Amino acid sequence: MSLLGAPEVNKEGEFIVNIGPQHPSTHGVLHLKVWLDGEIIQKMEPHLGYIHRSIEKMSESLSYRNFIFATSRMDYLSAHINNQACALAVEKGLQIEAPPRAQAIRILLGELTRLSSHQLWWGCMGLDLGAVSPFFYAFRERELIMDIMEETCGARLTQNFMVPGGTMYDIHPNFQKRVKESLVKIKESFKEYDELLTGNVIFEGRTKGVGYLSAEDAISFGCTGPTARGSGVSSDIRKWFPYDGFEKIEFDEILDNGGDCYARYKVRMLEMKQSVRIIEQLIDNIPEGDYQAKTKNVIKLPKGEFYQRVETARGELGVYIVSDGAASPYRIKYRSPNFSNLSALEKMCTGAKIGDLVAIMATVDLVIPDVDR
């Protein structure tokens, strides 16, 4: 295998090209080996594990309070929601529930995270397809959310704000005011987003009919999140198995039967509006009271197994804890959304042109540390 220089040619006359692990469009260290006939992709093989840190093994020696913080480093764009999944899994084991105030804060921060994650995706998607300006537009609004995070949680990316029983601290006194101010700007920006990309002829040409994934394949490959919903598969965990009071909140699950890159794009764009809708319902109605339920200093889960899933910005994250009654988990498995979504990538790429590979990867929205864990 020649990693550098001229591409390899096999007996059938197919070019074998290595894309990555260091390539701007992979948004991380993912290595794709592609077999090409002319510019048509015949076969594709992802090679992963470049950033494998054995978080599952590490968690086996950490306490139930500490293992949560490792998950911020998995899908770092949904750090809050990853933490929430772990906190909920531990709460399920302890048979406690977070107080109403904590639940509301968790949903608010989770939806802000989803918004900022989709904004980053939107900017990078434009960048991948050759449009530079969306990146700056997206980061302008994302910065507003990052500042809110910084003020309340003390960190911008790996917040580590969710703990078993609630949240680590109460929200900052400025939180509600700043969120409301930012939402006004964010809602205005959606119009600009649509003007820049959604109706753009070149953009539509690059995404419509590209990277088709059927509903049956999406289910069989275990796809979740916008990747599955772009193929018309209902998979929103917030609707299927509501957690932290999502059952009381009005919002729609966005589905699109297109199955192509454009459908996945539209799903994410509309999801941003739903996130705004959720935040608007809650921001003035945060219940008074405690932000954390009382838990023991050393948490020990009863013997058994607990499975908790949440909807991150990329799909279903499952935390599977097997406990033998000790102070640290016997086994933890993270069912990460990106790992399953990545396995469907070959199906979407086969038969497409090499130039479309970048568009397809952009709409699957991979975060590589979440694949490798």
Place this chain on the structure above:
Amino acid sequence: MNNEELKSALTAVNPNVTFDETSEFMQAFVAPADFRKFMKAIRNNADLEFDFLFCLTCIDWKTNLTMVYHLLSKKHRHQLVVKVKLDDVNNPILETVCDIWKTANFHEREVYDLFGVKFNNHPDLRRILLDDEWEGYPLRKNYVDENMISL
């Protein structure tokens, strides 16, 4: 279907299945020899139709390795956990399910990589996360690495 209906439907598929209802999901224990036939039947049976394999993993209990399959039916909205005990810890072998659920391809490679369970008839059973030259299976409880630091 509720748990009682599920139980009778699953017993009709294979009378040797045993159940455990102490956890959140109902668990069905299947013998390795019946495993593949059982999985194929519950995927294709119109009343069961478990079409979504949302989690596939393995647990090392030292005396045996337990494979865990979390299943959901998108149509009927019922869930099930299928467990298979592999008693031969030194050479665990099980039939693959990656032609029934395509997602199993990557997940079985991960289990092979980290636990050393071999899947018969898997089209491409290689390590997925670690180097091809890696020795041992890190998520086994008896795994020792000289560079490992305990906290």
